[in-house]
Amino acid sequence: MTKYIVHGGKPLFGEVEISGAKNAAVAIIPAAILVDGVCRIENIPQISDVTAILKILEQLGASIRSINRHTVEIDSRHIHTTRTSYELSRKLRASYYLIGALLGRFGRAEVAMPGGCNFGGVRPIDQHVKGFSALGAGVTTEGGYINAIVESGRLTGANIYLDVVSVGATMNIMMAAALAQGDTVIENCAKEPHIVDLANFLNSMGADIRGAGTDTIKIRGVERLSGGSYAIIPDQIEAGTYMVAAAVAATGGQILVKNIIPKHMDCITAKLQECGVEVEEQDDTLLVRRTARLKKANVKTLPYPGFPTDMQPQMTTVLTLAQGTSLVTEGVWSSRYRYVDELKRMGARIQVDDKTAVVEGVEKLTGAPIQAYDLRAGAALVIAALAAEGESEISNVQYIERGYEDIIGKLRALGADIRAVEEPDEDVLSTAQIS
Numbered sequence: 155m156t157k158y159i160v161h162g163g164k165p166l167f168g169e170v171e172i173s174g175a176k177n178a179a180v181a182i183i184p185a186a187i188l189v190d191g192v193c194r195i196e197n198i199p200q201i202s203d204v205t206a207i208l209k210i211l212e213q214l215g216a217s218i219r220s221i222n223r224h225t226v227e228i229d230s231r232h233i234h235t236t237r238t239s240y241e242l243s244r245k246l247r248a249s250y251y252l253i254g255a256l257l258g259r260f261g262r263a264e265v266a267m268p269g270g271c272n273f274g275g276v277r278p279i280d281q282h283v284k285g286f287s288a289l290g291a292g293v294t295t296e297g298g299y300i301n302a303i304v305e306s307g308r309l310t311g312a313n314i315y316l317d318v319v320s321v322g323a324t325m326n327i328m329m330a331a332a333l334a335q336g337d338t339v340i341e342n343c344a345k346e347p348h349i350v351d352l353a354n355f356l357n358s359m360g361a362d363i364r365g366a367g368t369d370t371i372k373i374r375g376v377e378r379l380s381g382g383s384y385a386i387i388p389d390q391i392e393a394g395t396y397m398v399a400a401a402v403a404a405t406g407g408q409i410l411v412k413n414i415i416p417k418h419m420d421c422i423t424a425k426l427q428e429c430g431v432e433v434e435e436q437d438d439t440l441l442v443r444r445t446a447r448l449k450k451a452n453v454k455t456l457p458y459p460g461f462p463t464d465m466q467p468q469m470t471t472v473l474t475l476a477q478g479t480s481l482v483t484e485g486v487w488s489s490r491y492r493y494v495d496e497l498k499r500m501g502a503r504i505q506v507d508d509k510t511a512v513v514e515g516v517e518k519l520t521g522a523p524i525q526a527y528d529l530r531a532g533a534a535l536v537i538a539a540l541a542a543e544g545e546s547e548i549s550n551v552q553y554i555e556r557g558y559e560d561i562i563g564k565l566r567a568l569g570a571d572i573r574a575v576e577e578p579d580e581d582v583l584s585t586a587q588i589s
């Protein structure tokens with residue numbers, strides 16, 4: 155088991171290069187299944203969710219050629235099965251994109267029920283199923299697998315109105331409809347930057363998709379997608395996480411966050427500025443520093459262009475150190491506050507009532523043994539540990555490594571005192587001791 159040991163209280167100073175967007179990569183890689191040719195994908199983040207999804211494609215029969223650390227070529231011409239490995243695909247949430255991609259290309263898909271981060275609430279996929287059914291597929295669940303099949307072998311375009319704004323359903327239906335017969339209109343779509351990125355990827359391979367980034371997406375089904383080359387956008391949430399790190403670290407430092415799209419950062423920049431953090435934008439960089447005590451702010455998470463739910467735990471960490479009482483409201487997920495008890499171990503004062511957290515700012519946090527329960531909560535705990543006085547030991551860091559490329563290396567380059575240590579699994583040890 156890997157743990158992170160952090161000695162907090164140091165200013166962070168320097169530059170950090172943002173990697174490609176996780177939530178774009180985990181959709182665009184499965185979307186390569188739709189391509190009857192070779193596609194080169196650049197700016198892929200080196201994270202464990204990407205490794206897992208690439209392995210699944212390989213197991214389906216796609217050839218994966220690694221060109222360099224961030225570029226792969228995927229050849230999906232020789233896929234020989236539409237059934238994914240149970241062990242691999244149940245590990246990550248994004249495996250649901252394999253349904254849209256396999257169904258779109260081959261008219262059938264058998265994919266293990268998706269897993270992923272557990273932040274304490276339900277994560278339904280009824281809107282995905284509604285979309286596939288409208289396109290003519292029969293969808294059933296059996297033995298832990300979701301089976302989708304269209305008898306004629308090809309989906310048919312349809313009008314689909316999403317009952318909830320869902321990133322995953324918008325992207326999955328877009329993938330399935332790209333090769334359908336006729337036109338599809340999806341209404342009440344999510345508008346996140348990675349939705350536009352997926353549409354751009356598919357269009358660059360020959361699809362005909364308009365309106366991504368608005369409420370209504372129109373897809374004219376094409377006969378075939380052929381190969382091409384595409385670079386994934388920078389990760390909005392990774393960038394936001396480093397901005398927050400600059401905001402909570404000891405004063406005297408500053409971080410230049412590089413390789414970002416400033417427009418995608420507006421909602422996060424505005425909220426940090428409200429808290430008194432200085433953010434200067436220049437081309438594809440943001441310079442972030444704090445010179446005075448943080449100020450309280452109220453935050454409500456919403457679909458894009460609202461404040462992202464994937465920044466909620468990190469932003470709450472900022473507010474634990476702000477002067478005054480702040481309110482955080484989770485507006486996307488039914489619950490996402492499992493990390494609050496861990497912050498409390500460090501001296502934070504937070505009360506959670508259903509979807510709202512009341513955060514009473516404290517002067518300082520102190521290091522403690524803490525545990526990550528999911529990816530973004532884990533990132534928030536790393537940030538809290540960097541701000542805290544003394545030593546913190548963070549366990550369950552495999553969640554963090556699902557979505558943050560080389561977080562240790564990037565933070566150390568900024569002057570953080572953080573290191574990863576390998577420790578024997580306690581359960582294994584205690585069993586060994588008993589026997």
Ligand code: EPU
Binds near residue numbers: 248276280282318486
């Ligand atoms: N929802 C439904 N039915 C559905 C789908 C979603 O009711 O069929 C509900 C959900 O329960 C939730 C809301 O709709 O209340 C939004 O869910 P959405 O479908 O947008 O989430 P997702 O596609 O499963 C992606 C990201 C999450 C991120 C959300 C919201 C991936 C792999 N995951 O999940 O990212 O929180 O969008 O922006 O893209 C993360 O990166 O840490 C992460 C959890």
